[in-house]
Amino acid sequence: MSINKGDIVLVNKTQVSYVLSGTKTLHLVTYDEKSDSMKVYKSVPANSPQISKPPVGSVLMHPKLQARYEQDFKTITKGNYVEFEDSAGSRHQGYVVKGGNKVTVIYDQGEKQCSGPAHLFTLVEAPILEADEPSVMDDWSVSKYKEYKGMSQETIAFTATIYYKGESVFTVRNDGQGGSMELNLHKYDEHHKSLQTAFYKNTIEWAKQFGLRGEPFEVDEDWVHWYANDRPLGITAKAYFKQQNELMAPYRSDDLKKEEGIASEAKKENKNSSKLKP
Structure with a gap:
């Protein structure tokens, strides 16, 4: 026995x-x-x-x-939504980023984080989150996303599996040493090669659609992180790129800043002219 x-x-x-x-x-x-x-x-x-x-x-x-x-x-699985009470007696809903007997939850759109025994958290139904308008990335999804904090030096070390219309098509990874995300096809046939090309093209189109300023740079990796980490918190792609643009504003080129200034002035002129009576 x-x-x-x-x-x-x-x-x-x-x-x-x-x-x-x-x-x-x-x-x-x-x-x-x-x-x-x-x-x-x-x-x-x-x-x-x-x-x-x-x-x-x-x-x-x-x-x-x-x-x-x-x-x-009691254990709670990563990816679930939970409700809990903080030390002040206020109740919050959050998203489980680390499951098990002791869980880690992020809440308030990812601004706050807490950890504790699973029995302190109550499972709730997934909330109805704010959604973006349709895009070419709607057929793509991410699963098995896992970060490796001990390996993350210059970039976030992670692995994930990418799906297209429910089909597992390739895995992606970053070793955390400052390089770009690597993509490995599950099958080296024409179908999967065409999906790889489409993936890169679609992520660029997605980034531009939702407000990326400047030239697209590694937006395929941006999409993976957004899908796995930000989207479950109700952070739309539009909100994501607004934040990214604000963070990168000091580093944009003078030419781009000039273009943005011209576009802004033109927008103001159009707005003012529309107010004029004939």
Whole structure:
């Protein structure tokens, strides 16, 4: 009989308990009705004749023991939306960026982050988020996005899988050392090669559609990060590029600044002329 963390066991054939930790030497948690309290038995040999493992589903936990079990072993998967209460008593909804028994959640459009045991968070339905107008990138999607903070030096180190109309077509990665995103086709046939070309072309069109200023530079990687990190928070592509443009404004060339100034003045003139009465 093998006993593992999280298993339900019986002590002396009647006392329902669960394994908090251990495989050979166990820490058991049980509920004592007489004292109306939880009790923890430490360093109990797994091969003790007092310990037995009942068939799955054959015993019922006391509601208080069940609540404690869920507290100790509840997990939440990355990508879910949750609700939680902060230390001030205010409630927030957020997006899970790291799942498991201890989760990390970002909220307030990615401006804030918090971490804690999964039992402190309640799963909620995905909110209705603000959406962009249709674009050529609507048929593309990202899955299995994972960042590697320890490797991220000059750029964000990550891996992800890119899908086109539900078909897994290639993987992308960045080693975090300052280079560009690498793309690896799943199949080296004409179909996948044409999709690679379309992907680069579509991301440029997408960036220009939603407000990119200047020449497109690595917007394919911008799209991956936006899709995986910003879109789930309700940050539209239009809002994303507005922020990017503001960040890059000090570094734009004088020619581009001049062009933007001319365009701005022309816009003002058109607006003023439209107010004139015939």
